[in-house]
Amino acid sequence: MTVPMGGIPLADHAAVYAALADAGFTDVWSSEVNGADAFTPLTLAAAWQPGLRLGTAITPAFTRGPGLLAMSAAALADVAPGRFALGIGASSPVVVSDWNAVEFTEPFRRTRDVLRFLRAALGGETVDGAFDTFAVRRFTLERPPAVPPPLLLAALRPGMLRLAAAEADGVILNWLAATDVPRAVAELGRRRAQFEVVARIFVCPTEDAGYARTLGRRMITSYLTVPAYAEFHRWLGRQEALAGMWTAWAAGDRRAALAAIPDEVVDALILHGSPERCRAQVNRYVDAGVDVPVLALLPTPETTATDPAALTTLLARLGRDAKEAA
Missing domain, CATH: 3.20.20.30 (Luciferase-like domain)
Known part of the structure; x- marks a missing residue:
């Protein structure tokens, strides 16, 4: 822990x-x-x-x-x-x-x-x-x-x-x-x-998926917009999945950056459920x-x-x- x-x-x-x-x-x-x-x-x-x-x-x-x-x-x-x-x-x-x-x-x-x-x-x-x-x-x-x-x-x-x-x-x-x-x-x-x-x-550990994904999206935009982490996820193959977030973030549109992150990316990186x-x-x-x-x-x-x-x-x-x- x-x-x-x-x-x-x-x-x-x-x-x-x-x-x-x-x-x-x-x-x-x-x-x-x-x-x-x-x-x-x-x-x-x-x-x-x-x-x-x-x-x-x-x-x-x-x-x-x-x-x-x-x-x-x-x-x-x-x-x-x-x-x-x-x-x-x-x-x-x-x-x-x-x-x-x-x-x-x-x-x-x-x-x-x-x-x-x-x-x-x-x-x-x-x-x-x-x-x-x-x-x-x-x-x-x-x-x-x-x-x-x-x-x-x-x-x-x-x-x-x-x-x-x-x-x-x-x-x-x-x-x-x-x-x-x-x-x-x-x-x-x-x-x-x-x-x-x-x-x-x-x-x-919550079964409120909406809560977990909202929190997860905030964390992802905080970390995966940092150049080293962005390059890491490009290397892992998430260029297409995260391109919308990176584009919106670079344009200063934080709300659009959050919305552009697919649920499946959030669910893979932020474990949630019981x-x-x-x-x-x-x-x-x-x-x-x-x-x-x-x-x-x-x-x-x-x-x-x-x-x-x-x-x-x-x-x-x-x-x-x-x-x-x-």
């Missing part, structure tokens, strides 16, 4: 983490956009529910200096040895430049360089020298983790997918349908057998090649942050298969 859960104060997440563990969820994964940072929710989870595995999906490669990112990762790996995976990625110009005042240039090379730096630093090496996109002078972690965390790379198109296969321990997929997974996994080549495939999956139906749809990702499906739970008309009992029941219904398997 993606944490923190929207609308619930972070200080109140002890009950959320307990409900997740009770429902059979094995992992909690954080993101880093404009809410909580990636590490604080996981640190709390490590203290409150030490049986949960922890991961970042993702920490941007631009918004922290290389040394600080290594320090943050090492600290969490020290708190949760063998239970933490560090996912990094390029993020986006809005997050990096508009919100963090860092120039978003050469995202592929920057992400590759940060990955290489982290591999060395978290392994206890002294890093001294120039990478293509930055230079580091004699950085050594004071306390390198006894168990270095696996390094996962967020990837969309072939170049980054192949980089992940060549140099990371796993890949994090995002904003794709279950039917898209085989195409992404095929780019990993022979490495797939020793590799972890994580996918972030948006889930809106919790049991959503769980069955998530299982299709696993059947297609995903090792760790990470749910991103969206708000529904039936469940609010002010009704913890309803949330606990929902989590139990979403996680029932995992609990029975455990």
Whole structure:
């Protein structure tokens, strides 16, 4: 499950983490956009529910200096040895430049360089020298983790997918349908057998299809109009299906952009229906090649942050298969 859960104060997440563990969820994964940072929710989870595995999906490669990112990762790996995976990625110009005042240039090379730096630093090496996109002078972690965390790379198109296969321990997929997974996994080549495939999956567990599709359309126009995601979906074969949205968006007609998104695209990218139906749809990702499906739970008309009992029941219904398997 993606944490923190929207609308619930972070200080109140002890009950959320307990409900997740009770429902059979094995992992909690954080993101880093404009809410909580990636590490604080996981640190709390490590203290409150030490049986949960922890991961970042993702920490941007631009918004922290290389040394600080290594320090943050090492600290969490020290708190949760063998239970933490560090996912990094390029993020986006809005997050990096508009919100963090860092120039978003050469995202592929920057992400590759940060990955290489982290591999060395978290392994206890002294890093001294120039990478293509930055230079580091004699950085050594004071306390390198006894168990270095696996390094996962967020990837969309072939170049980054192949980089992940060549140099990371796993890949994090995002904003794709279950039917898209085989195409992404095929780019990993022979490495797939020793590799972890994580996918972030948006889930809106409501039987109010109109509500779910309205929310889904707003999310799709927010994300899939970003150039990297637009190119990703062109590569996946959605040029014709999303051309109307892209044209209307470029013309500044937001209402027409929303209306131009076909229901079948929304339904493929934003899972909705009863919790049991959503769980069955998530299982299709696993059947297609995903090792760790990470749910991103969206708000529904039936469940609010002010009704913890309803949330606990929902989590139990979403996680029932995992609990029975455990």
